[in-house]
Amino acid sequence: MLLKIEFESEIPIYIQLKNSIIDGIAKGELKEGDSLPSVRQLASDIGINLHTVNKAYNLLRDDGFVIMDRRKGAVIGKNSSMLSEEFKEKLGEEIRPVIAESYCRGMTKEEFMSICSKIFDSYCKEK
Amino acid sequence: MLLKIEFESEIPIYIQLKNSIIDGIAKGELKEGDSLPSVRQLASDIGINLHTVNKAYNLLRDDGFVIMDRRKGAVIGKNSSMLSEEFKEKLGEEIRPVIAESYCRGMTKEEFMSICSKIFDSYCKEK
Amino acid sequence: MLLKIEFESEIPIYIQLKNSIIDGIAKGELKEGDSLPSVRQLASDIGINLHTVNKAYNLLRDDGFVIMDRRKGAVIGKNSSMLSEEFKEKLGEEIRPVIAESYCRGMTKEEFMSICSKIFDSYCKEK
Amino acid sequence: MLLKIEFESEIPIYIQLKNSIIDGIAKGELKEGDSLPSVRQLASDIGINLHTVNKAYNLLRDDGFVIMDRRKGAVIGKNSSMLSEEFKEKLGEEIRPVIAESYCRGMTKEEFMSICSKIFDSYCKEK
DNA sequence: GTGGTCTAGACCACG
DNA sequence: GTGGTCTAGACCACT
Numbered sequence: 001m002l003l004k005i006e007f008e009s010e011i012p013i014y015i016q017l018k019n020s021i022i023d024g025i026a027k028g029e030l031k032e033g034d035s036l037p038s039v040r041q042l043a044s045d046i047g048i049n050l051h052t053v054n055k056a057y058n059l060l061r062d063d064g065f066v067i068m069d070r071r072k073g074a075v076i077g078k079n080s081s082m083l084s085e086e087f088k089e090k091l092g093e094e095i096r097p098v099i100a101e102s103y104c105r106g107m108t109k110e111e112f113m114s115i116c117s118k119i120f121d122s123y124c125k126e127k
Numbered sequence: 128m129l130l131k132i133e134f135e136s137e138i139p140i141y142i143q144l145k146n147s148i149i150d151g152i153a154k155g156e157l158k159e160g161d162s163l164p165s166v167r168q169l170a171s172d173i174g175i176n177l178h179t180v181n182k183a184y185n186l187l188r189d190d191g192f193v194i195m196d197r198r199k200g201a202v203i204g205k206n207s208s209m210l211s212e213e214f215k216e217k218l219g220e221e222i223r224p225v226i227a228e229s230y231c232r233g234m235t236k237e238e239f240m241s242i243c244s245k246i247f248d249s250y251c252k253e254k
Numbered sequence: 255m256l257l258k259i260e261f262e263s264e265i266p267i268y269i270q271l272k273n274s275i276i277d278g279i280a281k282g283e284l285k286e287g288d289s290l291p292s293v294r295q296l297a298s299d300i301g302i303n304l305h306t307v308n309k310a311y312n313l314l315r316d317d318g319f320v321i322m323d324r325r326k327g328a329v330i331g332k333n334s335s336m337l338s339e340e341f342k343e344k345l346g347e348e349i350r351p352v353i354a355e356s357y358c359r360g361m362t363k364e365e366f367m368s369i370c371s372k373i374f375d376s377y378c379k380e381k
Numbered sequence: 382m383l384l385k386i387e388f389e390s391e392i393p394i395y396i397q398l399k400n401s402i403i404d405g406i407a408k409g410e411l412k413e414g415d416s417l418p419s420v421r422q423l424a425s426d427i428g429i430n431l432h433t434v435n436k437a438y439n440l441l442r443d444d445g446f447v448i449m450d451r452r453k454g455a456v457i458g459k460n461s462s463m464l465s466e467e468f469k470e471k472l473g474e475e476i477r478p479v480i481a482e483s484y485c486r487g488m489t490k491e492e493f494m495s496i497c498s499k500i501f502d503s504y505c506k507e508k
Numbered sequence: 509g510t511g512g513t514c515t516a517g518a519c520c521a522c523g
Numbered sequence: 524g525t526g527g528t529c530t531a532g533a534c535c536a537c538t
Contacts, residue, residue: 178528
């Protein structure tokens with residue numbers, strides 16, 4: 001699996017890293033039981049700080065995507081029953097301003113839905 | 128129009144403010160030509176620093192939502208033809224990780240689309 | 255002569271006004287001896303403050319483009335021998351950063367000179 | 382590279398700073414990949430506030446001259462394909478009043494073009 | 509009165 | 524140590 005980090009981006013590296021791994025899980029490239037590279041390994045591979053990788057891993061652990069094992073390091077957990085009401089609320093708050101801006105800029109509902117649909121399909125089909 | 132700012136939020140105040148105003152435009156509460164409160168007025172109303180308001184206004188100006196009129200201060204601009212390819216790209220990059228996480232957490236495409244649809248309708252119908 | 259003022263511009267109105275009048279002189283629309291509208295007249299025509307017009311007129315007077323006559327108001331002066339070394343210096347300082355940026359952005363000398371040439375011709379020919 | 386700031390000038394410090402850096406790029410003193418001093422460093426060197434430096438850096442970033450690297454701070458970006466139509470328009474509007482005034486003051490086209498030519502060459506030759 | 513500029517100092521997120 | 528955010532208060536240019 002290939003990790004792309006944009007150091008120029010305004011998005012923090014540890015968030016990009018977290019998103020990349022979730023993206024990998026969504027695409028099926030990372031499956032339950034797969035182990036992630038060690039913090040040190042990944043940090044030196046990408047050329048970033050240890051703390052940065054650590055922070056990403058911890059976030060993934062907090063969200064249930066990853067389980068930290070003392071021997072095996074970080075392994076992908078079983079992603080089930082993670083669809084809490086809390087997440088749905090957070091989701092709504094997150095996409096609301098995006099939708100508002102899209103609407104203001106003149107995007108039709110159809111176009112917006114179409115874009116979402118394509119992205120969603122890019123995960124569903126490959127699995 | 129009522130502006131809600133959550134000071135405890137991790138989202139910067141000036142971003143919340145910007146989003147609130149775009150939300151107001153999307154809802155039709157703010158229309159082309161309407162003038163916004165002065166930076167000082169709004170700052171004291173909300174209880175924040177005027178520079179924070181200023182930053183939000185400048186971002187809105189850069190995005191074309193607001194025009195700084197030398198006589199009237201900040202007024203809502205005409206939101207037309209702002210649907211650039213650049214924005215669509217940014218939009219895709221912004222929602223992709225949100226969709227990836229939703230998918231990983233077990234959300235179906237139908238459910239996700241339904242949530243988006245409701246939010247979109249909350250703007251469309253009131254217009 | 256038609257005066258265009260952009261209230262949304264970042265350029266102060268009194269500067270725009272001054273530039274417009276100089277533009278009119280350059281185009282030959284305003285000639286020596288022509289009288290400008292009264293401060294009150296022009297202010298109400300454009301819909302701006304008296305002080306703003308006054309400021310523009312005073313600048314034009316300071317630069318020798320206009321002479322303030324107690325009876326006739328502001329009249330266009332004779333624009334000759336105003337090519338001081340001081341002005342040439344100021345000119346150089348003013349266009350240097352413009353040229354630097356143009357060059358950095360990849361504009362060739364030919365293209366830049368061509369643009370200048372066309373603008374210059376727009377004044378020369380009409381006279 | 383030496384930065385000259387005139388505190389008595391009517392031109393805002395952050396604009397002078399921005400122009401100085403673009404000037405440095407044009408002269409070839411600053412090349413792609415070179416990193417700029419940190420905002421704090423530069424601010425204390427020049428003797429101004431760090432926010433003023435920050436504003437200049439952010440403008441340069443918005444214009445594509447500089448990239449904010451999360452690890453290395455501000456670095457000079459690749460200045461290519463920045464010659465948009467938008468810039469050409471802005472350029473024309475910016476130099477038009479300068480040319481108009483020069484013409485009114487009796488400057489010949491040849492003299493004006495000669496001044497521009499010399500300034501342009503001062504950048505070209507050193508590259 | 510408006511926004512724009514500059515200063516000063518604080519805290520935080522990031523790496 | 525980096526830039527980002529926020530506050531506070533000052534002065535100025537513009538209208």
